[in-house]
Amino acid sequence: MNLIDIKTAYFIAYKTIIKGHKSTVSLIIFILSLSFFNLMFVSGFLSGFSDGIMQSMIDTSTAHIIVLPQEEPTRKDFIVDQNSVRAQIQTIPGIIATASHYQLGGSVAYDKEKNGKFKYVSAPIIGVNQKEEKDVLTVHENIVSGEFPDNLNKNEIILGANLSGGFDTVQTTDLGGAIVGDEVQMTYSNGISRTYTVKGIYKITIGGIGGSAFISTKEAEAILSTYNNASEIMIKVDLTKDTLDGYINKIKTMLPELKIEKYTARLSTVGILISAFDIIAVIVSVISIIVAAITIFVMIYVNAVSKRRQIGILKAIGIKESIIELSYILQSLFYASLGVVGGLIIIFWIVVPFIAIRPIPMPYGDASLTYTSLGIFINIISLIVAGILAGFVPAKIVARENILKSIWG
């Protein structure tokens, strides 16, 4: 195939499209636009779903980076002198905020009917400095009853709705409906018991945080008999200034004795869910591409069959089969390219603005369509390659037919 052959193929394709029925050309482009929209919408929605859950986990539970106590050569229970450690971390450019946590385990008891019959539920308890916590995590934004004060008293506790019960939660192991102002009894794993007044209840449905409870740092230190230490330090970073791995490397260099984790290490069942959605997204995308390819194949085949006579004439006057095939590939490329443009217009000019006006509520917040430049590029290339292949095959079939049969049927 030389330049003249390519020019000839282009000429055939150009004239066939220009002189083709405008309604047929429009219909083909419209159907391909819908195929590309389908490909983009499903992958964007599933990607948005995964990203939404992940962001929700980062915002409410894990932050971006978690610093944990030393494990090697000897395992320690706490990060010692957390104020100093956090001050060091905050010298790294791009670190937005840090917050220290004490992790405590224990059993919560609640007597709903005040008749001496307690319901006991095991729960993780987190000791936090409320002011610091609000700079890193958004639990305070999810309060459904009471409040999440900056100055939580030593005898006050904030419960997750999955622990308190009620608020449309569907837990089998909750306290059965503790409300703000009620008293709950805590028995910690070291044997210390305390009675707390419920100050607030928050509801977070993604991850395990919804079944936890928060007490003040001072109260946690009193129970654990420690001071200025931490079970973990949560770090929020600005990802526009560095990558997550970049921040982790800097922290590791700064604090080589401590264990540093990425938020992905804390995703647990949510991580499995996200991985499953990623796999589903790939499967659905592949199916969408196959459906788009079949759609293009059928349309180009019908188009090629309806042009059998033209193909026969071209062969009769001495045009090579390869030129005819290339002309149909160019036509497919034209249709697929306009289908891509149409699909992008539907997605970014119609659907995305529509979802912005009328959001679809999801457990983690409002649904969004999430795209990366690479993802969009892969979708575009996938449809165009599918279009070229789907256009080539029918053209090859029809171009191989006997000339006389092509012309006269």
Next chain:
Amino acid sequence: MIKIEKLVKTYPGKVPTHALKGVSLDIAEGELVALMGRSGSGKSTLLHQLGLLDIPTSGKIIIGKQDVLSLSDAERTRFRLQHLGYVFQEYALIAEFTALENVYFPAQAFGDNDAKKRAEHLLDLVGLKERINHYPNEMSGGEQQRVAIARSLINNPKVLFADEPTANLDTVSSEIVFKLFQKLNKELKQTILVVTHEPEDKKYVDRVIWLKDGLIEKEE
């Protein structure tokens, strides 16, 4: 110019059809020859084999000095493009191309940069200078056939084959087409082989070859 030896064409099927049963024929350079015969006599089949639109079951076809049946598919396509002109009964113009584009396209595909100029000249020759930018559906049957003739001449073919070119035309248009063949034959020394079933067309040609049941019946 054309030498055919024992050409056989059999269409397979439950009952095979023997369209050509061993035709041998010579056509000299510059001849205007008519192939005549009743429907089913094999005249169109013979023309299809000579125009390399179909492949005979056996026999030999030599055009110029080339044994065309020894060529590969791609070489046959190229030979058809470079050396043969073909005019179909139903014009076989490309609907999406204008008259001018239909004519120059086969030469353009061959890399001929002067194709457009020659196409204009050929359309002038067939009396369609004013219709060059019209599409086939905007032209009469006679005009379309003249475009088809102009197209068949664009690559200066060694031989021009015409398969019942006047079958769909009225008397006036038919006369125009045959007079055009005569003009091409006399002025350009073009070798022309035309299939027709109209006995009155004999007056336009140098020689008539009659076919019957896949064999040459007689020559006039």
